[in-house]
Amino acid sequence: MAKTGSGGLFTPRRRHKVFRVTIRQAQSSYSLTDAVYCRRLVFLLYSTSMESGMPGKPPHPKGKSLPATEKKDKTPEKATSVQVQGEPGTSNPPFEKRRGFYSRLFLVKKASGAMRPVLDMRSLNKFLQKKKFKMESLASVIQAISVGDWLTNIDLKDAYFHVPICQDHRKYLRFEVGGVHVQFKCLPFGLSQSPRVFTKILVTLIAELRKEGISVFHYLDDILITAKTKKEAKVQTTRVLEFLQLHGWIVNMEKSSLVPTKSLIFLGAHFQTQKNLVSLPLPKQEKLVQAIEDFRRQEVVSVRHCLKILGLMSSTIQIVKWARWHSRPLQIFLLRKVKNPQENLQKKLTLSQELKNTLGWWCVPDNLGKGTPLEEPDWITVTTDASGVGWGAYIGEVCVQGSWELGHVSSNVIELRAIKEALLALADHLKGKSVKVFSDNTTAVAYVRKQGGTRSIRLAEEVEPIFQWAELCLEHITAVHLPGVENQKADFLSRSFADPGEWSLHEDIFQDLVNTWGVPEIDAMATIHNRKCKRFFSRFPCKEAEATDGLRQDWSRELIFVFPPIPLVWKVLKKIEREKANAIVVIPYWPRRPWFPLLHRLSLGQPKKIPKFPGWLNQGMFQFHKKDHLCLMAWRLRGGD
Secondary structure (H helix, E strand, O other): OOOOOOOOOOOOOOOEEEEEEOOOOOOOOOOOOOHHHHHHOOEEEEEEOHHHHOOOOOOOOOOOOOOHHHHHHOOHHHHHHHHHHHOOOEEOOOOOOOOOOEOEEEEEEOOOOOEEEEEEOHHHHOOOOOOOOOOOOHHHHHHHOOOOOEEEEEEEOOHHHHOEEOHHHHHHHEEEEOOEEEEEOEOOEOOOOHHHHHHHHHHHHHHHHHHOOOEEEEEOOEEEEEEOOHHHHHHHHHHHHHHHHHOOOOEOOOOOEEEEEOEEEEOOEEEEHHHOEEEOOHHHHHHHHHHHHHHHOOOEEEHHHHHHHHHHHHOOOOOOOOHHHHHHHHHHHHHHHOOOHHHOOOOEEEOOHHHHHHHHHHHOHHHHHOOEOOOOOOEEEEEEEEOOOEEEEEEOOEEEEEEOOOOOOOHHHHHHHHHHHHHHHOHHHHOOOEEEEEEOOHHHHHHHHOOOOOOOHHHHHHHHHHHHHHHHHOOEEEEEEOOHHHOHHHHHHHHOOOOOOOOEEOHHHHHHHHHHHOOOOEEEEEOOOOOOOOEEEEOOOOOOOOEEOHHHOOOOOOOEEEOOOHHHHHHHHHHHHHHOOEEEEEEEOOOOOOOHHHHHHHEOOOOEEOOOOOOOEEEOOEEOOOHHHOOEEEEEEEOOO
16 A cells, blocks of 8 residues: 555555545645644545445436436536536546446535535445544634634635545546546545544644644634734734645635634624624524525425424524524424424425414514624522422522422422522522523433423423523523532522511611611510511510510500511501500501501501512521512501590
């Protein structure tokens, strides 16, 4: 086997046939002498028993070399001419015809208007090993770019055609057009391993540039350079450009953006670093809206059409807030109708009016154009837990909880319900913020982090109210798994409950009442933990208390403060009337209750409304969260005629 440069070829595995992929002029023109790069200039694509598993002759696809739509525009002869004479990636095999492996050719129109040859290589791909590899993604690029960065973009021309296929294995990349037999001599579009091979070769060069301190990212043939200053961006872009050209890569100058800017479109996203924003470009917005409007107008659609729309939606997930959440209805609709969508592409489905209405969200320009911030938001964390008897949650020292009777419900369901209850209970602390939920249930975390899911319809229904509220009230929401051993506080809150009759007013509220009506001498219904006066009557025996059971004590001697449990309001009012007591009383404004007329008669003036703010009612670390159900008023009362 011939050697290429100082690195040579990898030795193929025994009993495996290979595609050998080489780079032209590897040993002569490159300045980079790193052996890693030299070795990566030659790549092996393995397939088990390649030649024994492939037919020597193809099942001849008469009349199927080009799709019918292409035949209307180009005769087979012209199409052949375009590929053989106009593209560097194909050639006419000089040897026996109908040997090797034939695939169907079709043409894809480029953005420039030129036609790109693509082989339908699904049959061939079945013989190739699937190997995972890592490549840049829009998410990783967003994570790397900072506010104020300068950006440039380099586009490689005919990217795959930089990578020739060795002579012996070009026979696997053949097609026929108009009776002319043609084969690819370079890496073709459509081969399952093409992205991996191309990425593995180019990433070695990218690594060399990063060693020089250049912040450079690439996704196949698109390359992005970021820098902190405009001057630095110019210098580094020039360096990358020269480096790529030196190593044999052809740059598409027309599609490249070589002038540093703070507003650049890359990987289908509009980066605006001066605004800390990445958003969906306007042309993509218009294309998406048009596609979904056309889809909504249909009564019956194919599974293929549904998948196409879902593909358009999924391409926006990283840059359109709540996009993943609003793609779920179509996903769930499809999965309810078809078990294996990829195997039933032509099946017809009837769209419901409810689904059409739901998809209307995608047709609102404001929903698609808001974008997301480049930099990580300032998260406010909410830790939650659930048990069979209740739920608990906290933010720092602010704690909330609630009880329930659920019956036979899965742990995943109750954990999602706990998250919902926690968000609603802590709404005053969370509105307009970016929220990170900590939970010890991995499934609940996944359904929040991924904005729903498709594996369980029941869980999808449970998470729906969370995102309906979050979209209206929050900037962002995500979730993180917290091991159970580290979630003891929320676990305690979900099992140990506050006494519903022992809520305490915030100290600032009490002081405001004192400033208005004077200082009470005694708190007639209190505990050592929530008393508002030094002297107090306790519900239970307590050595610090002046007496036990305030309703049995004398209230006629001095100004008292009373914040009674709701069931005791009537008894408290009657005692004030009977003993001609002077009191500051905190009672809900409930005019429908039978005791309200008595309250009105005892009042010395207009009551004061108790303001609602975080901590307005509490029991130590527990905070009262059902504020919408309770309108508290403070009253200055006096008994007697």
